[in-house]
Amino acid sequence: MKLLWRVLCILVLLAQAVFGNWWNLAAPRSVSDSGNSSAETITTLHKENCHRLEFLVERQKQLCTLSDKMIQVLQTGAEQAIEECQYQFRNSRWNCSTVSSPNSTDIFGGVIRYKSREAAFVHALSAAALTHAVARACSRGELNECSCDSRVRKRTPRHWQWGGCSEDIRYGEMYSRDFIDSKEDKNTDEGIMNLHNHEAGRRAVRSRMQRVCKCHGMSGSCSVRVCWRRLPQLRAVGDALITRYEGASHVKVVERKRGKNIRKLRPLHADMKKPNKTDLVYLEDSPDYCEPNEELGILGTRGRTCNRTSVGLDGCRLLCCGRGYQTRVRDHEEKCRCRFVWCCRVICDLCRSKRDHHVCN
Template sequence: MLLLWKLLWSLLMLAQAAMGNWWNLAVPLSDQSGNTSLEAVTTLRKESCHRLEFLVERQKKLCMLSDKMIQVLQTGAMQAVEECQHQFRNSRWNCSIVENSTDIFGGVLKYKSRESAFVHALSSAALAHAVARACSRGELNDCSCDSKVRKRTPRHWQWGGCSEDIRYGEIYSRDFLDSREDRTTDEGLVNLHNNDAGRRAVRSRMQRVCKCHGMSGSCSVRVCWRRLPQLHVVGDALSTRYEGASHVKVSVVERKKGKNLRKIRPIHADMKKPNKTDLVYLEDSPDYCEPNEELGILGTRGRTCNRTSAGIDGCRLLCCGRGYQTRVQDYEVKCKCRFVWCCRVQCEICRFKRDHHVCN
């Protein structure tokens, strides 16, 4: 699959050979400090869809549903990459972007690992989220607010406002992403499972928001609507699922009548069977401690670590046992601020020294 991250990146390379997937719709730009930021470098147009040779025909048609659909895809890709980097900021693999590569993450996702499971789930969630948000804003032709939710008749409040249509977001995400997967392969079956887990993470966290109406704040009428969760909330939930992801295999279940079924099973019989919200993976993760140019792994040398932490951001784990160096850095902050009549705030500049720990 490897789709959601590629569309933006690919437009910069459109004159070059076609790439395999669409995850590169998010463009990495590096500032002078070496940090990676994500921003659109061009206004994408509907006509661009048919030029994206890495999309299958079904995806090109879905891309061209609306004049603004390709910008929605772009937004979903950018948000997904940013959320991935936020969730993995303290991990050995920090969702780092590999420049001058046909894949935004290099070859890391060629492994059917826990990281691949997380990225597939997050990409599916981000696309459903972006499409549902665009529907409520009136940016797409085929959807708007969720009208089906109003068919329910609550007792102590009433539906109103614009409920964001997560159903349409899920349908589009499923149609777009799942159309590329081959259910007859182990990888395809696992990717489909993780895609669905990502969409479920959004749907299960939809919020009901209400507003009171009435004379003098009496709240005689309470109007409510459904709102999407922040993508950070979904990312946090999927990060927890990533930590408890299930190592699985695909088994063929024989049936007396009809075709045999392919089922996802735990790799060991005594392990818990994963449910529909769990993330699943087929292979152990590669070694992220040392650089691997072929896979686009940068290693952890030079990464900042937390000397007092026993977690994954701690120097012992993040530095992979190689040790670390402590450097003293000077920094400045505004302090002793006071209000000066009238009307400004005047501050002094305080200078401090602080230890900065870097992996060997």
């Protein structure tokens, strides 16, 4: 029971971080620890806690109760999304930093309130990470409603056959779409933008599914190849989405009246390319990330380490926003002159050197 309580508390923080302000909730008020750890008791407790999450819409509460392992799966997706976001933005002015403030229910502060390209990336990555986590949990047998994807075996390839355990991307997409999209209002500009970016994130996972094969036959003849579909690494999805982020489309919402009002995303200017379903879209320019903004939870770039020789985003000229930088000399230690000693260990010397360290003013 104590483990479930800790998981719920962690999930509150992580879900707020990844899914914007979706789970603006307080942890369950009380959880009794009677010492009874039967499966039936844990399942009942899990369902009660799902329904106590008052800031979930009803559909999300229903999806939360599908399996007593679902909270752990959601937690995994949230952790991976935060880690991937911080990796992809590690050299940018906004480095996907998290803040802890009693005045904010969003671990990203107010940055995601802007309908900016950073918000577009976070929403796309959150949908992709949940798709990925659920599909992987299916193949591992952690969820009751899914397992391996048997539908791919209905195909009849000529020189190989389906087998093994294909990871169920369809169920992962369906759960992600049902859970994440249910909180968005498709009648608002922000809702239309977020729904588009959610789908772009899911498509980034699907399009990178890999076919993996193993040979069978006498003496390695590979007379039969058994193949299955495997999820990509989330890093590959993150790499794809950061490329989409860099080329994100600035759009506006327009109304088309054809019997009924239809609201669509269109390029901000007529000479811009119309975004497709895999592109990220945003409605507002990004806030200034150079200077601290306590209200938005922006930390600024003062004190950030920069690369003096780089002309990229991590370079001192761009990262320091024209304020200049200081160079400090720091002692650096690393293992060197390593050698193998029979048997069986490696011995290394400890080498010391001085290195320049550049810090933004």
